[in-house]
Amino acid sequence: MESNAIISINRVNFYYGAVRALTDISMKFRKNKVTALIGPSGCGKSTLLRLLNRMNDLIDGTRVEGEILFEGQNIYAPDVDPVEIRRKIGMVFQKPNPFPKTIYNNIAYGPKLTGVNAGDLDALVEQSLKQAVLWDEVKDIMSKSAMNLSGGQQQRLCIARALAMKPDILLMDEPTSALDPISTAKIEELIEELKKDYTIIIVTHNMQQAARISDETAFFYIGNLIEYNKTEKIFTKPEVKQTEDYITGRFG
């Protein structure tokens, strides 16, 4: 699991005020792989995900120790622009959160801000929607409000919006927990496709989903990384008893 690391986390501790939410985490995420983060509620999965694109900066009183290298560069170094990091490391949230704008502008908004010129926008919007497998469903209603789309469509729109920023990494926090099985299957299918070009890190409470779509799985428990291994290994013969108890649904 050493080769091809796009992100390396080295001895990271993370605090909300005085409360430590992550303890001495060291791990690497491999390029063009899907990595699943699993573990009981409150174990720190979302916290870790937000650390990777400096979203925790937006929360008052937080503190990071250790380093997180993205392609060799410490993203918490003083000279690093968090906005640039967030462009390269995009995020999709649990609840679809489209802007109250047209479908077109949901996608075009970010690229416009980063200076993509108007002539290239149409192509970028189309390409992003196609990548997110939403194009056929929305191509004739681009000027309608995104708020009228179904939950599954909104989530794919949010993925398209993230992709339009041309990120290297896509972080997804329970992206299908609010979706029906068909929409979920579409997003999972999409993740399979996307990993050719992107590195994907996904938080999920759905064990079968983690088993289906990820290459590697990390199990967290109360802020600690308990086991990190190939997904197949984690779901057939985990090395740590705690992992086994969790994924087989045994209580402590």
Add this chain to the structure above:
Amino acid sequence: MEEKRHTSLHYEKELQAIKDGIIYLGALTETAIRKAMKSLSDRDTELARSVIRDDDEIDRLDTDLEERCIKILALRQPTAIDLRFITTAIKITGHLERIGDMAVNIAEKAMQLNEEPQLKPYIDLPRMADLVGGMIKDSLDSFVKSDLDQAEKVRRVEQVIDDLNEQIFRELLTFMMEDSKNIHRALLVMQVSKNMERIADHAKGIADMVTYMVTGECVRHRTCNMLE
């Protein structure tokens, strides 16, 4: 299946019921072997018939257990130890069903042999029957207790059975060479011995699955590597 329990008690009960079913099925096959052997040594054709009749129950239980395992796979989508437990259970029930068939084969040979004068006193065959009965018991014990040592013991006894089978073959060959009138009966006895040897193979198969269940490693064939 040790210390911690599933959050879902229904699931816990389903898994326990599979375990119980396999133990019961194992007991039926042990009885079948014992009776088949007895029908031969006591020249009791009626007992042999009962072995053949009772095999229907073994087949029925095998199908029932397999269906329940498949249902758990479909509905519970087990992982890790639960997944290895269920796949092991499916394999074990298949082995036990085949063992039942071998007991039937032995009973059928006994019926034929009982029609003719006894070729020789049976000494090694009852020993084999005891040993393979013990192998089945030990292999299922190792399954219930996740006991690797006991599984290893089953593999050792399998060697002993192989040797016994060869010894019986050699002995019967001399009978055949002595007098061609012995050939038919000697061949039937050989088949009984061969069936015992195959039962031992199945018991070893069960032990190998237990090793897989506990360690995640496949020991059935040296080249096979299920998880790597």
